[in-house]
Amino acid sequence: MGVTELGKLIPDNVRKTVEFTQLSNRIIALDAYNALYQFLASIRQPDGTPLMDSKGRITSHLSGLLYRTINLLENRIWPIYVFDGKPPEEKTLEIARRRKVREEAMDKWVKLLEEGRKEEARKYAQRALFLTDDMVEDAKKLLRLMGIPVVQAMADGEAQAAVIAREGKAWAAGSQDYDSLLFGAPRLVRNLAITGRRKLPNRDEYIEIKPEIIELNEVLKALKLRDRTQLIDLAILLGTDLNPDGVPGIGPQRALG
Secondary structure (H helix, E strand, C coil), X not given: CCCHHHHCCCCHHHEEECCHHHHCCEEEEEEHHHHHHHHHHHCECCCCCECECCCCCECHHHHHHHHHHHHHHHCCEEEEEEECCCCCXXXXXXXXXXXXXXXXXXXHHHHHHHCCCHHHHHHHHCCCCCCCHHHHHHHHHHHHHCCCCEEECCCCXXXXXXXXXXXXXXXXXXXXCCHHHHCCCCEEEECCCXXXXXXXXXXXXXXXXXXXXXXXXXXXXXXXXXXHHHHHHHHHHHCCCCCCCCCCCCCHHHHHC
């Protein structure tokens, strides 16, 4: 589920920014697709072209996966990568919408490259992200060769990662999205795949990105919600992947009220 609007309601004092060392000796169940898409978006050449091997096969996701996982292990953070299975039928429309957005971005990227507008082209390249079955299998193979646990979910990988954390088999779920909280993860760790310096959009400035911990109980307390069921109801009002439009006319503040 995509619950970006929910993130707008989570106050800053609930978001705990930490150093990598503060996550040492923790097991974190990572939403693998979420991480791979981040690597595909960020590891690009100046014109937006992804890294490729001598045969023209995209390797940005493998490069990111290798070096980020090594970085986690060096800090004694133990990842479990959880991969998506078959998406639920209710998500069909949202998947189709995302594919259309990516195809349109791809067309704009190619057109801008032809016009020699490389900087503008890169922005669209980062939206034209396609993760193929072969790319996913290569990622799994790399992780297994590194001795990293790989879990194949029956359906949504983020949901499975949250359940692993909820059952105490991992300390937290790792993702950029907030769905993990809806699925019952006791805590969510964000920014694990994008820590470091990041350029601000349309500006020649960089900001430091660090891991961020959000605890479910703290979110419920801050939003004055009785339990996770009310958090789920709030997300449904705002919109998820299963009901992208939410309830018309209902924004974050009104939904919370």
